[in-house]
Amino acid sequence: MKDFTYIGRPARVVFGAGKLRELPAEVERLGARKALVLSTPERRAAAEQVAALLGPRAAGVFDKATMHVPIATAREACEYAARIGADCAVAVGGGSTIGLGKAIARESAVPIIAVPTTYAGSEMTSIYGITEAGLKKTGRDDRVLPRTVIYDPELTLTLPVGLSITSGINAVAHAAEGCTPRPATPSSI
Numbered sequence: 001m002k003d004f005t006y007i008g009r010p011a012r013v014v015f016g017a018g019k020l021r022e023l024p025a026e027v028e029r030l031g032a033r034k035a036l037v038l039s040t041p042e043r044r045a046a047a048e049q050v051a052a053l054l055g056p057r058a059a060g061v062f063d064k065a066t067m068h069v070p071i072a073t074a075r076e077a078c079e080y081a082a083r084i085g086a087d088c089a090v091a092v093g094g095g096s097t098i099g100l101g102k103a104i105a106r107e108s109a110v111p112i113i114a115v116p117t118t119y120a121g122s123e124m125t126s127i128y129g130i131t132e133a134g135l136k137k138t139g140r141d142d143r144v145l146p147r148t149v150i151y152d153p154e155l156t157l158t159l160p161v162g163l164s165i166t167s168g169i170n171a172v173a174h175a176a177e178g179c180t181p182r183p184a185t186p187s188s189i
Helices: 019-029 041-057 071-084 095-108 161-178
Strands: 012-015 035-038 058-062 088-093 112-116 127-132 135-140 148-151
Touching: 012 019, 019 041, 019 088, 019 112, 019 148, 035 041, 035 071, 035 095, 041 058, 041 088, 058 071, 071 095, 071 127, 088 095, 095 112, 095 127
Parallel strands: 012 148, 035 058, 035 088, 088 112, 112 148
Antiparallel strands: 127 135
16 A cells, blocks of 8 residues: 545535525534625526525625636625625535635635535535636635535526536546546545
8 A cells, every 4th residue: 555645625515405494504503693695697596595595694695706716806705705794605506606705715714605506516625716817727725615515406406408417527527537636545546
């Protein structure tokens, strides 16, 4: 057996149909009082439903998440989170929204709860990406790993077929990649 070092990434995973309704308890479990709900513009209605579910713990909705997290959007989201006093971010959506949550967490140490609605897989990694001047830069930082991931399969039922297929293929690619890390460890094979 080869020597290796393995760092387990702690994350709480809540899985099951209808589990979105446990979000208020998960926010409370983090000790948060004001959650900023993140989404893309297209998913604003879903974000508003999540904010309604949170009731008084919802601090606001930021619906400007976009692919590859442009630095200007990340900065705007961080400023908005600070202005409204958010002490938690709830990312409702796919990789773009979860990536925006990671940008906020990296800059402000605000914990993230991820509520994926696609099969991106970003919610389970400490990898982040920011795009500046047309160049995407990626890195790793444990601060960006969501503290809780709520997988509610009911949230994927309205995903358009084309996006579901694309997202599913992406998930398979990530799974295959996870089986061949460099260097491989006994935990990955």
